[in-house]
């Protein structure tokens with residue numbers, strides 16, 4: 001946290017906030033297809049069975065197009081609009097210099113080009129593998145998985161292949177009840193039975209419960225440290241010993257690595273496999289299940305199981321090769337190159353000292369914000385995030401009402417060990433002034449009545465949307481809308 005608020009007083013709430021609403025009466029900004037559609041004759045040398053007779057395309061000028069997308073962006077809330085303290089899901093500001101580097105003409109190489117002609121690209125892969133390995137205390141890192149969740153599945157498949165290779169038939173993965181849903185999903189997707197580990201009264205792993213959950217069937221224990229309550233697993237060395245004693249492996253969900261960056265390393269704690277959520281720990285666009293990156297680090301004994309191709313340095317330069325017992329491919333080529341450029345650039349720009357400073361600020365900011373808000377925080381001491389309880393209020397209503405104060409709300413209703421959870425992670429990017437603004441929004445909402453909360457949001461472009469419908473039945477094209 002930096003106190004760069006100058007001589008200006010700290011803000012109270014953003015009481016006069018109103019989000020832009022581009023609409024004509026009840027009609028929002030029209031779809032492009034509704035703006036000016038015209039049949040376009042298609043004249044092409046391609047054979048008939050590969051072409052259409054005509055194409056309905058919007059005929060719009062460049063300014064019309066630019067205005068359309070600017071209006072849509074103004075009706076949205078993003079990290080470039082204001083604070084976004086989404087616990088665990090972590091939204092971080094992406095410094096623009098990383099975007100410039102990824103957009104440089106030199107970055108536009110085809111991933112299938114001959115190795116001799118892209119030595120610079122492969123060298124950057126190699127360098128980033130090394131950066132990440134050294135940050136995590138791992139021996140080798142693959143950059144192929146396209147998101148944290150995809151990294152988890154990759155790690156689980158590596159563990160599976162490792163056990164199978166050793167002729168060891170293991171069917172269970174142990175996951176604490178405070179873990180992210182993707183941990184359960186990744187284990188189940190790979191065909192394992194999931195053993196849920198109940199948290200102890202202090203919100204951490206309970207060693208007796210762990211003892212009861214572990215057996216000769218345990219392939220893996222998946223652990224987030226600090227966990228999703230922001231609590232450091234103090235017994236981690238003992239936990240690692242217990243898992244290894246039954247022949248299992250220990251997996252680190254790297255979602256919360258920004259709390260430890262430059263200070264402690266999962267590899268040194270006894271973890272065998274880990275993923276890095278580069279959008280949480282460094283700064284890249286969100287993994288979002290696919291378009292980002294979720295590199296996976298492993299110890300030496302697991303290196304031969306990594307996805308193919310992997311990049312390594314030889315006497316003749318850098319090359320892609322197939323690891324001996326590879327699990328196969330988990331994504332195209334060597335991963336999402338343009339996202340990986342941003343990760344490498346961010347790490348290089350911050351350097352050792354900058355990374356250590358980032359973790360200090362992530363923890364300081366969470367603790368400062370927690371001190372300022374009126375909601376109760378049942379578990380601590382926490383690191384980079386905390387989970388407050390909305391108490392008698394409904395956490396989802398609190399979230400909607402916070403939008404009226406011009407800030408994004410925290411993650412709500414998870415983890416379930418906290419009643420009406422408000423899981424909050426301001427991250428290292430915010431300064432004192434913004435944290436005060438966030439705290440003022442929390443506290444304003446804490447004092448409001450149920451009726452006000454249930455009526456919220458009032459100042460946003462759209463009111464309450466059908467969240468379940470949007471997730472389960474998304475309409476991703478104008479054709480789907482037209483068909484309704």
Ligand SMILES: Cc1ncc(COP(=O)(O)O)c(C=O)c1O
Pocket residue numbers: 088089090147148149150179180182183224228253255256277286287288289292294
């Ligand atoms: C603890 C934890 N693990 C894993 C994930 C999955 O990461 P990604 O969104 O990059 O797929 C998340 C996502 O927010 C998370 O919070």
